[in-house]
Amino acid sequence: MRQPRVAEIVASSLRSRILSGALADGDMLPKQEELLAEFGVSPPCIREAFRILETEGLVTVIRGNVGGAIVHVPHPGTAAYMLGLVLQSRSVSLLDLLNGMRLLEPACAAEAALRPDRATSVLPRLRANIDASAAAIDDPAAFIGLARAFHSELVNNCGNETMSLVVGALEKLWTAQVETLAVDRSVHGTFADRALRLSLLSEHERIYRAIEEGDATTAERAIREHFSGGGERRHGFDTSVTVKADTLRY
Structure with missing residues (x-):
């Protein structure tokens, strides 16, 4: 086996300090x-x-007489950006990204339904989002952002840190694409249809109720049907285009 170089040993020691929290961000x-x-x-x-x-x-090196190295603790946005770079380098389409979410997010919904503390950890966030979405029902641009935030809240608070990070990275990437292609350019696609916005709101309510009742099977099925019914394919832009990592603001 290759023996690590001395610089790698030093880097490993400093890396451990950063990841352990001994050195804080900044x-x-x-x-x-x-x-x-x-x-x-x-x-x-x-x-x-x-x-x-x-x-x-993990650091930014400042060169010169008063130089040094500033610590950067890893965060989910960084992971999403790096994943986006890999997907972009492989010319992965938005549809492929969307299908990945369609396969993985139902498991997050099931995990959220199984959380014994869901009444305080995830349900209040989802309830607040649904109420805000209902209040914005006549504002397509605002509704698009809130509809995406519902999925982010669900994934981020599902209770499994690994899934929150991995699926959350996909959510961040997809949201960035939506903001660029739909919101920033005021292209609302089929979201311009108020009846469709009401339908989406109803679907989110169904997902919420299943999680509230602790019914993992129904929660998982509700998310899957939400995707299959076009819940995330109603933006009106071309999902054959390639994922762009530089749309992600982290």
């Missing part, structure tokens, strides 16, 4: 002189360790 890494004394290595080794962490997005 903190500065120790000065080079301190690291030289701590690790007993050469300046080029410390600089290479900094480059490794900078490539990973």
Whole structure:
């Protein structure tokens, strides 16, 4: 097996401090002189360790006499952006992204329904979203944003951190595409139809009720039917176009 280089060992130690919370977002890494004394290595080794962490997005290196390295704790937006870059490099279509959500989000709905603390953890957020959507029923642009936020709230609060991160990254990417193609350009597609907005609101209400009752099977089925019935395909833009990571603001 290949032995790690000294710079990789230094980078691994500093990375552990960042990921453990010993170094907070916005903190500065120790000065080079301190690291030289701590690790007993050469300046080029410390600089290479900094480059490794900078490539990973964990630090921003400020060069010059008053330089240093600013810590960046990883967050979900970063994961979504990196995933978006990979999808864009492979020319993955919006329809493919949408189908991924269609397959995975029902499992998040089931998890949310099984949360013993759902009455305080997820239901109030979904209820607030549904009420806001009802209030915005005559504003297509506002309704589009709220309809997307319903799905984000569901995924982010499903209770499984891994699924929240993975499926949440897909949600962030899809929402960014919707904002660019539908909202920013005021292209409301079939959302311009008030009857359709009311139908979507009713579907969200059905999902909410299933989660409220702790019925994982019905919650999962309700989300699946929501997608299959076109719940997320009613925007009126071309889903054959490629995912664009640079639409994501994180």
